[in-house]
Amino acid sequence: MSNLSDILRHQSSGLREAVQQTLAQPFTSLLTIFSIALALCLPGLLLSTLEQMQQSNISIEGERKINVFLKMDSADETIMGLVNQLTNDERIIKLEQINPDAALASLREKSEFGNTLDALTDNPLPTTLILTAATTLENPAIESLAKELESYREVDQARLDSEYLQRIAQLGKFMRTLVTIVAILFLALVCLVLMNNARLEILRRREEIEVTKLVGGTDGYIIRPFVYQALILCFIGSLLALLLISLIFSAISPALADLVSGYQSTFELKIGQKTRLYLPIITVLAAVTATWITVKSTLKNIYIQ
């Protein structure tokens, strides 16, 4: 119990001194916080974007729709036969048939080409089947189902609804690698800034550290304020980075909304949960470790045991 209270007292003393040091040099502290925040912005932006893309990928899988356009000259009996065959296929859980007349009426209603469509002597639209694949099917299986459908004699074209989103998913894989590399680089940058700060601070306070050692200060006593200061600066810096990312997302969201609406999709940029959680935690852990190593090794250069 006594040991625990001793530990708590030493830790709170280190924390108090770290706060005092941070407040004693407000300009330097602010500069460091902003440097950390700016350095974390890019990986944070990428991480959040990636997270949103991954979430979109999940909703694509939920759609699992294949549009099957039949040939114009398909006879009703042939269509009926195909519909029956597909209805009994275990890989398909839902089938919706859209007749050419219904499709034309819908097109006339929704588009601005009503007059043009009225001028047509024949209905140019084919019979369309909208199939929903079973949730047990993976993306490659859905793709092969679409290819199989295209091989049918009465089918003109079978198109996956989410093709473009799948490309985004592929892009996501690339992004994941890119984000990891960028995150590591910028995290290293943050660590280097803090390590350099700690080293310079030790040199500036060399006399104080020497005296502290002479009157019985342990390395732990000297190191604790530095580590707590790194923790404080990084925590505030990462919160500021999240705020900046949020502002950037707000600024680019309208333009992005216009872009994705062209694909009949919604893709909203916001700070993801993982980013909110991992950005401060990983940054603080890395910074604390880097600072501890730096201070410990720099103290060896002070010629008092």
Place this chain on the structure above:
Amino acid sequence: MIELKHLGKRYPGGQEALLDINLSIDKGEMVFLSGHSGAGKSTLLRLLALIERPTRGKISLNDKVVSNLPSHSIPYYRRNIGMIFQDHRLLPDHTIADNVALPLRISGVDQSVIQRRVDAALDKVGLLKRSKFMPIELSTGQQQRVGIARAVVSRPSILLADEPTGNLDHELSLGIMKLFQEFNDVGVTVIIASHDQAIMDSFAKRQVELKEARLVSDSAANTEEVDV
């Protein structure tokens, strides 16, 4: 009891700072280390405080060898020793009270106890009313008194003072030495390195003389080595 046996210190460049020092200092004793500059007085104090390690021989405290203490134990050993330096080594951006409180903060003493003991130490050296001053606002003699207050605040059993009166006039020096004697009177072992023979002679205390890295005389043993 402090015991030095065949103690030697040789620096990497080859310079011998101390050679074959044998010395015993009883608990509660007050000892002056005398000798010219470069004789090895400061080195001996640095070895006693384990700021440096001896290259030969050993240092024992209360029959326990301390010269080979592992590095992580040295701070705890040093908390039992009060050190006073010629240049005071006060922290310029801390108040007098904060300077004196440093050893207690390091030891994790409660704030209320710190306040009480800092006040007592500053009162003892006559600077209680200046506890909120910064070191630069005090005279050299007063700064040395702050250094003494810091050294005694954690109630160490040993005080090591390296030329504590080096920058002071005779009267101020006497005042400082009387302070040391007062601490010695209550049982603290005091070892003072000084080259001021007049000051040392003012106190009827043991004198150990160093010359060219060797111990050449010890008033307690009443022996004098000639031409070593």
